[in-house]
Amino acid sequence: xxxxIVLYPTFGGSGVVGTELGKALAKKGHQIHFITYSQxxxxxxxxxxxxxxxxxxxxxxxxxxxxxxTELTSKMVDVVKYEQLDLLHVHYAIPHASAAYMAxxxxxxxxxxxxxxxTLHGTDITLVGKDPSFExxxxxxxxxxDAVTAVSESLKRDTYKHFNTTREIHVIPNFIAPTIGxxxxxxxxxxxxxxxxERILCHVSNFRKVKRVEDVVQIFAKVNQQLPSKLILxxxxxxRYAAERLVRELKLCExxxxxxxxxxTAHVLEISDLFLLPSETESFGLAALEAMAVGVPVVSxxxxxxxxxxxxxITGFLSDVGDIEDMAKNALEILTNPExxxxxxxxxLEMSHEFDLVKILPMYxxxxxDLIKDVSK
Numbered sequence: 001x002x003x004x005i006v007l008y009p010t011f012g013g014s015g016v017v018g019t020e021l022g023k024a025l026a027k028k029g030h031q032i033h034f035i036t037y038s039q040x041x042x043x044x045x046x047x048x049x050x051x052x053x054x055x056x057x058x059x060x061x062x063x064x065x066x067x068x069x070t071e072l073t074s075k076m077v078d079v080v081k082y083e084q085l086d087l088l089h090v091h092y093a094i095p096h097a098s099a100a101y102m103a104x105x106x107x108x109x110x111x112x113x114x115x116x117x118x119t120l121h122g123t124d125i126t127l128v129g130k131d132p133s134f135e136x137x138x139x140x141x142x143x144x145x146d147a148v149t150a151v152s153e154s155l156k157r158d159t160y161k162h163f164n165t166t167r168e169i170h171v172i173p174n175f176i177a178p179t180i181g182x183x184x185x186x187x188x189x190x191x192x193x194x195x196x197x198e199r200i201l202c203h204v205s206n207f208r209k210v211k212r213v214e215d216v217v218q219i220f221a222k223v224n225q226q227l228p229s230k231l232i233l234x235x236x237x238x239x240r241y242a243a244e245r246l247v248r249e250l251k252l253c254e255x256x257x258x259x260x261x262x263x264x265t266a267h268v269l270e271i272s273d274l275f276l277l278p279s280e281t282e283s284f285g286l287a288a289l290e291a292m293a294v295g296v297p298v299v300s301x302x303x304x305x306x307x308x309x310x311x312x313x314i315t316g317f318l319s320d321v322g323d324i325e326d327m328a329k330n331a332l333e334i335l336t337n338p339e340x341x342x343x344x345x346x347x348x349l350e351m352s353h354e355f356d357l358v359k360i361l362p363m364y365x366x367x368x369x370d371l372i373k374d375v376s377k
Contacts, residue, residue, distance in 0.1 A: 001087070001372065002031045003022075003030055003032055003033065003086065003088075003089060003368065004033045004076065004079055004088040005035065006034075006088065006089070006090040006091065006100065007034070008036065008092060009037065009038045009041060012206060013122070013284070013287075014122075017286065018040070019034070019040040019043055020042060020357070021089075023047065024357055028361070031083075032051065033079055034053065037054065037056075053075060055072050056071070058071065068095070069095040069098065069099050069102075073099045073103045073106070080107055086372050087115045087116065087371055087372060088114060088117070089368075092119075093118060093125065093142065094124050097141035098140075098141045100118070115371040116146055117147040117371065118142060119172075120151070120155055122151065122283025123210075124138070125155060125158055125163070138163060139163045142165045145167060147370075149367070151174050153171055154283065156169045156171050158283075170363075172360060172363045172364060173309075173360065174289060175289075175356065175357045176289055176290060176352060176355055176356065177293075177356075190271045195228070198229055198230055199227060199228070199229040199273045200229065200230050200271055200273050201219075201230070201272065201275075202276070203216045203235075203276045204235055204262075204287045204291075205235045205237070206236070207240045208238060208239060209280070210280045211239065211279050212280055212321075213242070214243055214246050215278040215322065215324055216231070217243055218324045219299070219324050219327045219331060223328050227335055230255055230257065231252075231255060231257065232271075234260075234262045236261050244258065269290060269294050269296050270294050273296070274296065274297055274298075274335055275288060275291035275292075275299070276300070276327070276331070277298060277300035277301065277306065278322075278327060282301075282306050285304075285305060285306040285310065289309050289352060292309070292310075295345040295348055296348060297341075298310045298315060300317075300318060300327075301327075302321075314351065315347055316344060317330035317333070
């Protein structure tokens, strides 16, 4: 198949999943065409069967805000026509689904039929999409999609709750690539961040309010009072300054390490003992799954799709949003005893295998083949 993939090329979950999906499809022999405004951060170097088409936004003085959706639509039309694509797969509803709908109609007027599949990732539905100014467009584009997928049962429920959609939504969870086992990161690397006997807690995110990064710091402060430890924070965003200020107020500067944006977070996770994810909401919790994939247990909130990934008492623990005391208690329960920590590490790794790319990829391929078959009838 020849597949066009439209996504945000950033560190966010939708961009990561869309990129990794395209890379896996290309490895199986499908021809993949990424269409976006810059090269996806997880794309890497030259790969067979992968092509990148940049959407160059024109800088017209007339426009206060540049018309990315219009430029994206035109690029999609161009790529579909001249690369003879079989279908388009757009990740994140805004503005990709609406651009795909417009591209489909333009191509239809030229005698070309192209189906498009929309994958809902979370904030496009739970935050942005609920805004009254976006809702009519999102509802229309979901209903006009030839197929719709969501990354969790929770997100599927939220979509039906907040939008008047008549379209069937297929749940296809996020995924991770197969791993060898629990990380055996060298003591030398670990000692650059923590002394012998210290536990390492970590958090990876885009530092938006919804991630509750200050809660991460507060949880760590309570853990550190009882157990020698370090906290590694990977990522950047609007809440970083508030987190840094809190670290200074709590006199934890020697204990907390801000790494900023990290292209490959696996290196951070591999030296960690526990992952903290106290988010206000998460449609899935991809960062938690990536931690589990290298044998790192998770202490998280019980919101959205997180309980579908982090199983309470097995891969880590769940607490109510904002319950810092309970999260700190759960973190200490995992970290204090080496045998308990090893048990949770092993169970986290085993659970991550349920989201192995090998199991998830055929779900997308089936939808692709079904759509192409319908078009050819």
